[in-house]
Amino acid sequence: xxxxxxxxxxxxxxxxxxxxxxxxxxxxxxxxxxxxxxxxxxxxxxxxxxxxxxxxxxxxxxxxxxxxxxxxxxxxxxxxxxxxxxxxxxxxxxxxxxxxxxxxxxxxxxxxxxxxxxxxxxxxxxxxxxxxxxxxxxxxxxxxxxxxxxxxxxxxxxxxxxxxxxxxxxxxxxxxxxxxxxxxxxxxxxxxxxxxxxxxxxxxxxxxxxxxxxxxxxxxxxxxxxxxxxxxxxxxxxxxxxxxxxxxxxxxxxxxxxxxxxxxxxxxxxxxxxxxxxxxxxxxxxxxxxxxxxxxxxxxxxxxxxxxxxxxxxxxxxxxxxxxxxxxxxxxxxxxxxxxx
Amino acid sequence: xxxxxxxxxxxxxxxxxxxxxxxxxxxxxxxxxxxxxxxxxxxxxxxxxxxxxxxxxxxxxxxxxxxxxxxxxxxxxxxxxxxxxxxxxxxxxxxxxxxxxxxxxxxxxxxxxxxxxxxxxxxxxxxxxxxxxxxxxxxxxxxxxxxxxxxxxxxxxxxxxxxxxxxxxxxxxxxxxxxxxxxxxxxxxxxxxxxxxxxxxxxxxxxxxxxxxxxxxxxxxxxxxxxxxxxxxxxxxxxxxxxxxxxxxxxxxxxxxxxxxxxxxxxxxxxxxxxxxxxxxxxxxxxxxxxxxxxxxxxxxxxxxxxxxxxxxxxxxxxxxxxxxxxxxxxxxxxxxxxxxxxxxxxxxxxxxxxxxxxxxxxxxxxxxxxxxxxxxxxxxxxxxxxxxxxxxxxxxxxxxxxxxxxxxxxxxxxxxxxxxxxxxxxxxxxxxxxxxxxxxxxxxxxxxxxxxxxxxxxxxxxxxxxxxxx
Numbered sequence: 001x002x003x004x005x006x007x008x009x010x011x012x013x014x015x016x017x018x019x020x021x022x023x024x025x026x027x028x029x030x031x032x033x034x035x036x037x038x039x040x041x042x043x044x045x046x047x048x049x050x051x052x053x054x055x056x057x058x059x060x061x062x063x064x065x066x067x068x069x070x071x072x073x074x075x076x077x078x079x080x081x082x083x084x085x086x087x088x089x090x091x092x093x094x095x096x097x098x099x100x101x102x103x104x105x106x107x108x109x110x111x112x113x114x115x116x117x118x119x120x121x122x123x124x125x126x127x128x129x130x131x132x133x134x135x136x137x138x139x140x141x142x143x144x145x146x147x148x149x150x151x152x153x154x155x156x157x158x159x160x161x162x163x164x165x166x167x168x169x170x171x172x173x174x175x176x177x178x179x180x181x182x183x184x185x186x187x188x189x190x191x192x193x194x195x196x197x198x199x200x201x202x203x204x205x206x207x208x209x210x211x212x213x214x215x216x217x218x219x220x221x222x223x224x225x226x227x228x229x230x231x232x233x234x235x236x237x238x239x240x241x242x243x244x245x246x247x248x249x250x251x252x253x254x255x256x257x258x259x260x261x262x263x264x265x266x267x268x269x270x271x272x273x274x275x276x277x278x279x280x281x282x283x284x285x286x287x288x289x290x291x292x293x294x295x296x297x298x299x300x301x302x303x304x305x306x307x308x309x310x311x312x313x314x315x316x317x318x319x320x321x322x323x324x325x326x327x328x329x330x331x332x333x334x335x336x337x338x339x340x341x
Numbered sequence: 342x343x344x345x346x347x348x349x350x351x352x353x354x355x356x357x358x359x360x361x362x363x364x365x366x367x368x369x370x371x372x373x374x375x376x377x378x379x380x381x382x383x384x385x386x387x388x389x390x391x392x393x394x395x396x397x398x399x400x401x402x403x404x405x406x407x408x409x410x411x412x413x414x415x416x417x418x419x420x421x422x423x424x425x426x427x428x429x430x431x432x433x434x435x436x437x438x439x440x441x442x443x444x445x446x447x448x449x450x451x452x453x454x455x456x457x458x459x460x461x462x463x464x465x466x467x468x469x470x471x472x473x474x475x476x477x478x479x480x481x482x483x484x485x486x487x488x489x490x491x492x493x494x495x496x497x498x499x500x501x502x503x504x505x506x507x508x509x510x511x512x513x514x515x516x517x518x519x520x521x522x523x524x525x526x527x528x529x530x531x532x533x534x535x536x537x538x539x540x541x542x543x544x545x546x547x548x549x550x551x552x553x554x555x556x557x558x559x560x561x562x563x564x565x566x567x568x569x570x571x572x573x574x575x576x577x578x579x580x581x582x583x584x585x586x587x588x589x590x591x592x593x594x595x596x597x598x599x600x601x602x603x604x605x606x607x608x609x610x611x612x613x614x615x616x617x618x619x620x621x622x623x624x625x626x627x628x629x630x631x632x633x634x635x636x637x638x639x640x641x642x643x644x645x646x647x648x649x650x651x652x653x654x655x656x657x658x659x660x661x662x663x664x665x666x667x668x669x670x671x672x673x674x675x676x677x678x679x680x681x682x683x684x685x686x687x688x689x690x691x692x693x694x695x696x697x698x699x700x701x702x703x704x705x706x707x708x709x710x711x712x713x714x715x716x717x718x719x720x721x722x723x724x725x726x727x728x729x730x731x732x733x734x735x736x737x738x739x740x741x742x743x744x745x746x747x748x749x750x751x752x753x754x755x756x757x758x759x760x761x762x763x764x765x766x767x768x769x770x771x772x773x774x775x776x777x778x779x780x781x782x783x784x785x786x787x788x789x790x791x792x793x794x795x796x797x798x799x800x801x802x803x804x805x806x807x808x809x810x811x812x
Binding site for chain 1: 343345346347350383384459460461462526527530545786789790793794796797798800802804806
């Protein structure tokens with residue numbers, strides 16, 4: 001019987017080799033176009049790029065009445081007219097995605113400096129368990145360094161985070177309930193659930209404002225666990241990759257609407273936001289990364305989305321953060337820096 | 342852990358390998374561990390529900406057997422039923438009941454709302470609850486001896502291939518198989534793998550690709566002409582069939598790898614000549630459960646005509662509600678009941694179906710009639726609400742001749758879908774594994790090759806979990 005099974009395994013293996021050839025020759029390219037569009041973000045980067053600005057929609061979102069609708073990376077380029085500054089912009093993405101995209105940059109690319117957005121919100125439970133994640137993770141399966149048929153097998157058999165929406169929501173609530181706040185003074189809430197419940201059920205605001213305040217609590221009411229937060233692992237991997245590829249690495253801590261957070265929720269939330277930012281800066285500066293802190297640098301009115309938490313800035317806001325990024329880049333590119341009024 | 346994920350592709354061979362590696366005496370431990378692990382991959386905490394249900398039914402079973410009086414036995418049965426059905430009600434029907442109660446109270450301007458619960462529905466709760474209920478009822482009536490070995494009983498409740506979506510097995514059929522030593526045989530391996538391969542093909546290639554087309558129609562039916570809406574409805578009939586049939590045969594194949602035989606759950610249901618036959622061929626383990634534990638206790642057909650009509654309606658309505666806590670499921674069940682009776686009385690007066698042999702023109706004509714009826718009834722099953730179901734029916738008439746969006750079936754899907762339909766026609770009253778096993782070796786391997794290539798290269802890449810997992 002073992003001989004019988006062995007012969008069949010050999011036939012099966014031969015079959016798979018033939019299938020891999022057929023798939024690679026006639027189907028793979030089409031599948032890449034359909035299911036791995038993300039690869040185009042990297043393939044368009046020229047080999048002579050000097051700086052690559054990597055981020056989510058914060059880079060490109062503008063307000064309709066902005067006179068200058070250019071991206072943050074382009075504003076940074078104004079300070080370095082002699083350098084080629086390119087961007088990898090993938091809306092709704094995060095460090096885990098940036099890491100995979102940066103890995104795809106060919107070895108022959110001469111890029112010197114990589115800027116990666118450090119988005120405070122991307123460390124929260126909602127984002128980590130976001131249902132957008134499945135689509136993002138899925139888009140990388142076909143471009144793994146394995147035979148095409150194997151990659152397609154992995155895609156067909158859902159080898160990515162494909163938790164259902166209900167499971168994700170359950171995981172978020174679990175996290176909100178389990179993560180206890182550690183605050184310096186007396187703080188009446190033990191976790192996000194309690195804080196959110198209190199905010200939703202007191203009579204401070206009308207329904208719309210109360211919902212927004214709750215949203216701010218759920219978005220920023222967390223204290224990063226450096227041991228277990230998956231984003232830390234992703235950013236650590238980017239640090240390791242930069243070291244391996246000999247890139248200068250800059251993390252751009254994005255501006256958040258701290259004014260609105262203060263108005264709606266108060267100083268405890270601001271304390272958490274600043275505490276997280278400070279810890280992140282110290283942690284990554286210790287690893288040799290340049291961290292540009294824009295957390296409190298954009299005024300409320302420069303945030304495009306007033307009824308949600310995003311990092312979408314109007315023109316003035318984009319220019320402010322771009323200027324700070326450009327200043328941070330002087331460390332490696334001072335000879336190319338030109339002041340911009 | 343879904344059957345069509347890499348986790349299961351890794352899990353199953355390890356489980357099978359360990360199963361045959363371990364002496365028969367201890368296999369139940371291995372299978373129970375694997376089954377609990379399999380279930381915990383969804384939500385760890387819910388294993389306590391299964392364990393609780395297991396302990397209650399195990400204990401009540403033994404106590405029922407020991408009880409000298411009928412009254413005691415009845416009390417124990419009630420304890421088992423209320424515990425199992427209570428859990429099912431709490432997790433599955435509480436919000437439905439609360440919503441309806443709140444709406445009812447609103448009619449009288451009573452603002453005291455019953456709060457809604459927000460938790461994940463435990464996967465497969467309807468399936469394993471019905472499985473344990475059948476055991477308790479069988480022990481109560483003395484049809485089944487109580488199981489003394491807690492491990493075997495726990496395994497009966499949680500056996501991983503059929504834990505989350507059936508087939509709903511009877512204790513007397515499944516448990517004795519755990520106690521017999523199964524040796525590894527080539528036939529079990531080959532037949533099991535054939536079923537798994539075909540199951541994966543019809544789930545991943547047929548159902549998941551059809552799902553995308555069906556979703557298009559149900560998301561915006563107003564964009565499609567009547568013809569394309571009807572095409573979408575027909576495709577849903579095949580989507581749900583291939584989805585659930587696919588799941589069932591993967592379950593049966595997985596168990597067969599261990600030498601354990603599970604009951605067939607589908608027998609080419611769309612070749613049924615009437616609704617009665619359809620339910621003898623569709624989700625057989627559930628239909629027979631309702632027959633044995635609801636229809637017969639209600640008196641079956643040995644009652645007055647009025648009472649029989651009532652019995653039939655009750656069985657179909659409860660079956661509808663078993664599927665989901667929503668009015669659409671209830672209507673879906675009721676419609677099947679109504680059509681069942683109409684056909685019954687009609688056929689009784691005309692005596693039409695008995696005259697047609699398989700594959701005859703008459704057979705196909707009646708099968709087509711049944712298929713169209715079932716397709717229309719599925720609308721309630723698939724729709725999110727009664728209103729959206731009615732909207733579909735409205736648009737079926739309103740959009741005649743409209744030049745709207747076109748529902749385009751990709752070429753590869755036309756090819757594989759046709760192959761699926763042909764094989765289903767050929768499989769009338771046959772099982773896929775036995776049928777394919779009779780092919781000459783080259784033909785068999787050609788089929789394997791097509792199935793493997795299709796599964797890997799043409800599987801749908803959107804996430805469509807098995808439809809019946811939500812029940």
